[in-house]
Amino acid sequence: xxxxxxxxxxxxxxxxxxxxxxxxxxxxxxxxxxxxxxxxxxxxxxxxxxxxxxxxxxxxxxxxxxxxxxxxxxxxxxxxxxxxxxxxxxxxxxxxxxxxxxxxxxxxxxxxxxxxxxxxxxxxxxxxxxxxxxxxxxxxxxxxxxxxxxxxxxxxxxxxxxxxxxxxxxxxxxxxxxxxxxxxxxxxxxxxxxxxxxxxxxxxxxxxxxxxxxxxxxxxxxxxxxxxxxxxxxxxxxxxxxxxxxxxxxxxxxxxxxxxxxxxxxxxxxxxxxxxxxxxxxxxxxxxxxxxxxxxxxxxxx
Amino acid sequence: xxxxxxxxxxxxxxxxxxxxxxxxxxxxxxxxxxxxxxxxxxxxxxxxxxxxxxxxxxxxxxxxxxxxxxxxxxxxxxxxxxxxxxxxxxxxxxxxxxxxxxxxxxxxxxxxxxxxxxxxxxxxxxxxxxxxxxxxxxxxxxxxxxxxxxxxxxxxxxxxxxxxxxxxxxxxxxxxxxxxxxxxxxxxxxxxxxxxxxxxxxxxxxxxxxxxxxxxxxxxxxxxxxxxxxxxxxxxxxxxxxxxxx
Amino acid sequence: xxxxxxxxxxxxxxxxxxxxxxxxxxxxxxxxxxxxxxxxxxxxxxxxxxxxxxxxxxxxxxxxxxxxxxxxxxxxxxxxxxxxxxxxxxxxxxxxxxxxxxxxxxxxxxxxxxxxxxxxxxxxxxxxxxxxxxxxxxxxxxxxxxxxxxxxxxxxxxxxxxxxxxxxxxxxxxxxxxxxxxxxxxxxxxxxxxxxxxxxxxxxxxxxxxxxxxxxxxxxxxxxxxxxxxxxxxxxxxxxxxxxxxxxxxxxxxxxxxxxxxxxxxxxxxxxxxxxxxxxxxxxxxxxxxxxxxxxxxxxxxxxxxxxxxxxxxxxxxxxxxxxxxxxxxxxxxxxxxxxxxxxxxxxxxxxxxxxxxxxxxxxxxxx
Numbered sequence: 071x072x073x074x075x076x077x078x079x080x081x082x083x084x085x086x087x088x089x090x091x092x093x094x095x096x097x098x099x100x101x102x103x104x105x106x107x108x109x110x111x112x113x114x115x116x117x118x119x120x121x122x123x124x125x126x127x128x129x130x131x132x133x134x135x136x137x138x139x140x141x142x143x144x145x146x147x148x149x150x151x152x153x154x155x156x157x158x159x160x161x162x163x164x165x166x167x168x169x170x171x172x173x174x175x176x177x178x179x180x181x182x183x184x185x186x187x188x189x190x191x192x193x194x195x196x197x198x199x200x201x202x203x204x205x206x207x208x209x210x211x212x213x214x215x216x217x218x219x220x221x222x223x224x225x226x227x228x229x230x231x232x233x234x235x236x237x238x239x240x241x242x243x244x245x246x247x248x249x250x251x252x253x254x255x256x257x258x259x260x261x262x263x264x265x266x267x268x269x270x271x272x273x274x275x276x277x278x279x280x281x282x283x284x285x286x287x288x289x290x291x292x293x294x295x296x297x298x299x300x301x302x303x304x305x306x307x308x309x310x311x312x313x314x315x316x317x318x319x320x321x322x323x324x325x326x327x328x329x330x331x332x333x334x335x336x337x338x339x340x341x342x343x344x345x346x347x348x349x350x351x352x353x354x355x356x357x358x359x360x361x362x363x364x365x366x367x368x369x370x371x372x
Numbered sequence: 373x374x375x376x377x378x379x380x381x382x383x384x385x386x387x388x389x390x391x392x393x394x395x396x397x398x399x400x401x402x403x404x405x406x407x408x409x410x411x412x413x414x415x416x417x418x419x420x421x422x423x424x425x426x427x428x429x430x431x432x433x434x435x436x437x438x439x440x441x442x443x444x445x446x447x448x449x450x451x452x453x454x455x456x457x458x459x460x461x462x463x464x465x466x467x468x469x470x471x472x473x474x475x476x477x478x479x480x481x482x483x484x485x486x487x488x489x490x491x492x493x494x495x496x497x498x499x500x501x502x503x504x505x506x507x508x509x510x511x512x513x514x515x516x517x518x519x520x521x522x523x524x525x526x527x528x529x530x531x532x533x534x535x536x537x538x539x540x541x542x543x544x545x546x547x548x549x550x551x552x553x554x555x556x557x558x559x560x561x562x563x564x565x566x567x568x569x570x571x572x573x574x575x576x577x578x579x580x581x582x583x584x585x586x587x588x589x590x591x592x593x594x595x596x597x598x599x600x601x602x603x604x605x606x607x608x609x610x611x612x613x614x615x616x617x618x
Numbered sequence: 619x620x621x622x623x624x625x626x627x628x629x630x631x632x633x634x635x636x637x638x639x640x641x642x643x644x645x646x647x648x649x650x651x652x653x654x655x656x657x658x659x660x661x662x663x664x665x666x667x668x669x670x671x672x673x674x675x676x677x678x679x680x681x682x683x684x685x686x687x688x689x690x691x692x693x694x695x696x697x698x699x700x701x702x703x704x705x706x707x708x709x710x711x712x713x714x715x716x717x718x719x720x721x722x723x724x725x726x727x728x729x730x731x732x733x734x735x736x737x738x739x740x741x742x743x744x745x746x747x748x749x750x751x752x753x754x755x756x757x758x759x760x761x762x763x764x765x766x767x768x769x770x771x772x773x774x775x776x777x778x779x780x781x782x783x784x785x786x787x788x789x790x791x792x793x794x795x796x797x798x799x800x801x802x803x804x805x806x807x808x809x810x811x812x813x814x815x816x817x818x819x820x821x822x823x824x825x826x827x828x829x830x831x832x833x834x835x836x837x838x839x840x841x842x843x844x845x846x847x848x849x850x851x852x853x854x855x856x857x858x859x860x861x862x863x864x865x866x867x868x869x870x871x872x873x874x875x876x877x878x879x880x881x882x883x884x885x886x887x888x889x890x891x892x893x894x895x896x897x898x899x900x901x902x903x904x905x906x907x908x909x910x911x912x913x914x915x916x917x918x919x920x921x922x923x924x925x926x927x928x929x930x931x932x933x934x935x936x937x938x939x940x941x942x943x944x945x946x947x948x949x950x951x952x953x954x955x956x957x958x959x960x961x962x963x964x965x966x967x968x969x970x971x972x973x974x975x976x977x978x979x980x981x982x983x984x985x986x
Contacts, residue, residue: 121827122827123823123827125984142983143829151824151827152824155820159628159821161635166628169624173620173625174624174625174830176621176829
């Protein structure tokens with residue numbers, strides 16, 4: 071096991087705020103493990119406990135078999151960490167930033183260049199530019215280089231893609247896939263559900279608790295109800311009509327369609343008829359497979 | 373549909389850098405208009421010009437019928453603004469925040485009182501009127517911030533990445549609010565990094581390197597770019613952007 | 619060692635790339651010295667004075683003529699009553715009063731001794747010293763020239779009284795004050811802000827999760843400001859000597875040694891502040907309110923500490939710059955050696971050790 075967390079609890083304000091509530095999970099070597107959840111779910115606290123920056127109130131955690139309390143120095147030497155609000159030194163150039171972090175971790179850019187080569191080549195044209203003048207996507211890439219430069223056994227990435235546009239996000243995840251191929255274990259958190267499917271396994275978190283841990287496929291497969299997608303050009307109107315339908319269990323906008331579940335088994339025709347009776351004719355209803363986001367919404371409701 | 377935002381070749385240059393290049397588009401009343409673009413594509417610049425915060429270098433534009441060069445004061449009275457970063461004062465209560473924003477827009481005390489009750493009951497926050505905003509969960513804050521941004525019944529509300537970091541359920545509740553406001557005739561001008569949210573918009577514009585590279589309804593854009601999702605449309609358009617580093 | 623060097627180099631880059639902090643670091647001492655230098659200029663011309671002559675004899679008339687002839691003074695109408703004099707001083711109409719008591723010439727003749735009273739407004743101490751010196755010179759001149767060669771020289775003794783600021787604080791005194799102020803500002807404010815900035819950026823988290831030791835972080839954060847402060851020290855000294863004609867009477871090495879000691883004290887205060895502050899703003903406020911004001915008010919640089927109420931005096935004893943100010947005055951202005959400042963030095967040393975120990979202990983290896 072690369073990371074093992076058992077019954078970790080962390081409170082703030084003298085125990086009144088439960089940031090993390092009795093969490094346990096394990097991450098295997100070479101896995102990309104995702105912590106998925108909104109702000110305030112406890113992701114950052116968990117990262118800080120694992121990177122030895124915070125002490126848990128109770129429970130045990132190990133990274134590469136090093137205890138987060140006793141062996142904190144070993145962990146600090148051996149892991150890479152990209153904090154959530156990490157923004158590098160704005161007034162230093164790209165190269166100066168990278169050089170600095172390489173030195174701090176007692177290595178050089180040359181020594182582990184193979185690790186960062188793919189990423190660094192993309193930002194190299196701007197190596198003399200100050201980090202503060204880079205775009206969000208470029209900054210994240212540079213930060214990733216800085217976290218990788220000392221060849222860590224585990225990479226902790228706390229919301230690396232928040233506020234970054236979707237093209238840069240995709241590129242960032244392409245890089246994580248390449249790192250995975252080099253057997254680096256990655257623990258990553260994100261509020262974006264579309265990134266969740268890219269993880270090998272993930273934990274859905276809410277208010278300091280883990281709702282479920284599994285592979286994306288299994289999480290989706292465990293969705294308890296039949297999901298219907300209704301496509302229409304009058305989303306708001308149809309949304310309200312479906313919510314007023316007596317048998318509706320849940321109903322929400324989802325991308326270009328409306329996702330609905332029902333308390334009792336039903337079929338497309340019944341729904342179409344109900345809506346066309348209301349005057350909505352130009353629409354399609356079909357049964358669909360749930361996404362991770364559907365599963366998460368389902369779990370949040372309970 | 374009567375237009376509330378009309379721009380013609382709207383351009384902003386910073387020295388020799390063209391942040392926004394000849395933007396021409398219209399947004400209709402009650403429309404939910406998605407304003408997308410990669411980081412650095414010029415979204416913020418364009419939005420600031422429309423809000424009357426930044427003077428354009430050239431081109432024409434009117435917002436709610438007022439000229440963005442000369443009538444910025446009138447524009448400001450008729451628009452609402454909310455962003456993920458700036459929203460409410462943490463150390464004021466829910467009620468105090470509403471009163472403050474109402475006061476800023478010159479609403480009368482009685483008017484504010486009526487609005488406050490209306491707003492609180494709509495958000496089901498009646499019990500929390502005297503709670504400090506800092507004590508509210510993030511999702512509630514976001515919803516309250518949106519309500520406060522339209523407390524003065526503006527014709528347009530500008531939303532700058534309003535749903536960052538919010539859980540999927542709250543995000544949808546937030547969009548319910550947007551739908552409701554748009555249904556009441558408020559024009560919603562919204563930027564987001566969530567591509568599924570782009571699908572919720574009536575029309576979407578995608579900016580690349582300072583120009584509008586595409587503008588249409590999500591369905592039409594997906595058809596045009598032979599894609600199944602807006603994510604893919606966006607990727608096709610923005611992937612070759614030159615200004616990534618800026 | 620290489621890590622430490624790279625870190626220190628990075629800190630210098632931060633300083634040199636930020637125009638505002640550069641201005642703060644080097645512009646401040648220069649403007650302070652120049653400003654104080656010119657505001658407290660020693661050049662006196664046409665200073666308004668009053669001559670109150672209660673004797674009206676030949677001697678007083680002669681001396682009055684001499685004073686009137688001098689280009690330094692502009693003699694006002696004769697004011698007679700004490701009330702009139704006081705009012706004129708309060709309104710700032712006059713800078714000095716020369717008072718000849720009754721029977722001046724007779725006293726001089728009979729007892730070979732007469733006293734002329736000189737009262738100066740010392741709220742501007744430089745002007746007061748200069749004007750009284752000139753008056754004394756004029757009277758001495760008269761003593762020399764009028765003295766009957768065969769007789770014992772006549773003695774007119776000027777009795778000088780300084781109003782409002784009897785100790786004549788000021789003059790060269792402000793140089794030690796500016797030194798204390800500038801060094802305190804640079805070391806305390808800049809270091810605390812520099813450390814807190816890393817917390818705000820989130821880089822502190824990464825530094826903590828690196829093999830780099832907390833002590834090394836502290837050393838690399840403090841070193842640049844130590845070096846910059848020593849540079850500042852020399853700038854101030856050179857400016858004082860060249861522009862302000864200040865004479866450094868004591869041993870220059872002792873002066874530098876004591877200054878470095880004070881710099882270390884200030885650095886330890888900055889470090890201490892940064893440990894408790896979470897934002898740059900808080901650090902700035904802390905050093906402003908916590909250090910700037912006490913330095914200005916309680917060092918004795920602006921207001922003499924001895925005249926303050928007792929509780930304020932006790933408080934003043936806790937302000938490091940007060941001790942530095944005393945040391946520098948003794949060494950630089952009076953030319954005294956280490957034997958006369960060892961007590962003050964010891965106080966500074968203990969303050970520094972105390973603060974460093976607390977800071978090191980509290981400097982968290984973790985975030986809480």
